Amino acid sequence: MAPKPISSPVPVAWYPSLAVLMLSIGLLVTASFFIYEATSSRRNRSLSKEIVTGAMASIFLGFGSLFLLLATGVYV
Amino acid sequence: MDRRTLVLLFLLLVSSSLGSSSSSSPDIRVLSAERRIDLTSSIVRVFLTLKVENVGASQASDVLLAFPPTDAEHLAILKASTAEGKRKKKIYVPLSVNPTELPDTPNGAHLFSISLRNPLKTGEAAVLEVLYIITHCLEPFPAEISQSETQFVYYHDSAMLLSPYHVMEQITYIKTPSNKVESYTRVDPTNRAGTELRYGLYHDLPPFSYSPIIVHFENNNPFAVVEELVREVEISHWGNLQVREYYKLKHAGARHKGVFSRVEYQSRPSISGVSSFKHLLARLPPRVHSVYYRDEIGNISSSHLRIGSQKSELEIEPRYPLFGGWKATFVIGYGLPLQDFLFKSPDGKHYLNFSFGCPLLETVVDELTIKVVLPEGSKNPSSAVPFPVNQQLETTYAYLDVVGRTTMVLKKRNIVPEHNIPFQVYYDFNPIFMLAEPLMLVSAVFLFFVACIAYLHIDLSIRKS
Missing domain, CATH: 2.60.40.1730 (tricorn interacting facor f3 domain)
Known part of the structure; x- marks a missing residue:
């Protein structure tokens, strides 16, 4: 078996579009999180829904900012 | 009286046998040596072709190269190879080169030993190709020049190849970057044609023969x-x-x-x-x-x-x-x-x-x-x-x-x-x-959301609603 070249798990050319896509989804979910927080009263708010929305938003924002860093040339 | 002479004789015998066994150098002699010194840039490259013959009784597995201390200090690369195969199938096989010491080297000469692939039997000969590169050995003279002057440098070397062996035949070619050579030491026969200086042929040189030469020439290459x-x-x-x-x-x-x-x-x-x-x-x-x-x-x-x-x-x-x-x-x-x-x-x-x-x-x-x-x-x-x-x-x-x-x-x-x-x-x-x-980024953002949830769930008002 010959030595196998190693490349990145995601093609480098996709980084900018992935960053835009994931950051915009993340920001939309963040917006829906805050809309839900502002429109529902304290009594009928469900903690599980808040946490699930927050987790969704943070996953998209986290990976989105990683791809933004990679696309701008900060290879972590 | 008799006893004393016997002891003396014995001592002489021991010392002579010790002397011959400790210096392995006379076992090999260099049949011909050709040195091509390339001075066309700021880095000095020397191509050396040695034809060595084993004249000793035992097999020889190493061939020694000697360098003056100044060259050894600035030696960047020393590579040796030997040609194997004939004509078109000729390939150069690299040989390992290691620094060694011998007790009786004159004037602090540094020795390097080349390990041969197949030991030389008595009477056999081998051709070795050696390349060595020396840096910082071209000395500018004059040491200070003004803007409109050209740069001249000194190159110091020996007309004869420094070798721990008896050298039968030896020639040196020195290639200068241009034909502007101010001066060069003559060690007859010495010949200069265009950009090439030739020292030799020299015959029958004893081990460690050294004859300093100086070549003063123009070299405007970027140093x-x-x-x-x-x-x-x-x-x-x-x-x-x-x-x-x-x-x-x-x-x-x-x-x-x-x-x-x-x-x-x-x-x-x-x-x-x-x-x-x-x-x-x-x-x-x-x-x-x-x-x-x-x-x-x-x-x-x-x-x-x-x-x-x-x-x-x-x-x-x-x-x-x-x-x-x-x-x-x-x-x-x-x-x-x-x-x-x-x-x-x-x-x-x-x-x-x-x-x-x-x-x-x-x-x-x-x-x-x-x-x-x-x-x-x-x-x-x-x-x-x-x-x-x-x-x-x-x-x-x-x-x-x-x-x-x-x-x-x-x-x-x-x-x-x-x-x-x-x-x-x-x-x-x-x-x-x-x-x-x-995951670090994700958890940082998630901590922010958790903080928001916690803030909105805590009742900070003083008055009961």
Whole structure:
């Protein structure tokens, strides 16, 4: 078996579009999180829904900012 | 009386037998030696062809080469090879060369032994090809020149090849960059034709024969010396290899004296500042991207990049032309695609295959440091370099690092362009560690959301609603 070249798990050319896509989804979910927080009263708010929305938003924002860093040339 | 003479005789016998056994040198003699010294650049390259014959009774497995102490100090590379096969199938097989010591070497001569592949039997002969490169041995004379003068240098050597063996026949050719040779020592027969000086043929030279010669000639080649070069290679498994090179460049030729006139330099480039240089060429790997060239002030705009399929060329101009003794410091950085340099070997280890040495052409590096920054979470680093280097490990921190990145530091002195050969750094890496950075970002954002939820759930009002 010959030595196998190693490349990145995601093609480098996709980084900018992935960053835009994931950051915009993340920001939309963040917006829906805050809309839900502002429109529902304290009594009928469900903690599980808040946490699930927050987790969704943070996953998209986290990976989105990683791809933004990679696309701008900060290879972590 | 009788006893005393017997003892004396015995002592004489012992000493003579000891003497013959300790010096192995007379067993070999050099049938012919041809030396070609190339003085056309600032680096001295010597090609030596030796035909050695074993005249001793036992087999000989090593052949010794001798160097004067000044040359040994500046020796950058010493390579030996022997030709195998006939005519068209001729291949050169490299031989191992190691420094050795012998008790009876005169005047501190340094010895190197070449190990032969097949020991020479009595009466057998072998042809050895030796290449050695010496730096910093061309001495500018006059040591200070003004802007309009050309640079002359001294080259010191011996007309005869310094050898621990009896040399039957010997010839030396010295190639100078132009036919402007001011003077040269005559050791008859000496002959000069155009750019070539010939010393020899000399016959029947005893071991360690030495006859100093001086050649004084014009050499206007750029004497570019990088006093210190630090190359940082940062591996990111997200698809990039980031290289940063910190240069401390110096013109090591005759020192500049008097004033520097930019007008004269610009208007009459053929006679003004001929020994100075204003641009350098760096040979970078193909598919290089995001190249920058800057110094402490900021970006230096005078550079040109040509990207090809085999190699990329970066032509850089320092902020000012470099005259003798002048220095320039700058940084070159570039990114490279990961798949060209990082591989996974069959045994599961990752390894980086990168070029040692300095990318600048025809440049000597006094002190080279290569720092290979491995990704966070890599273990068991080891390096494979084809020549002896100092190595140590340290830890560096970059973006989003927690425990720091293991860094392999390789150091070597006296580097010439012939050192630009690949080296490898092996390490173990589990790709799961690549997820550490995104998870760190995710958890930071999630903490913000948790803080928001907590704030909205806590009742901070004083009055009951």
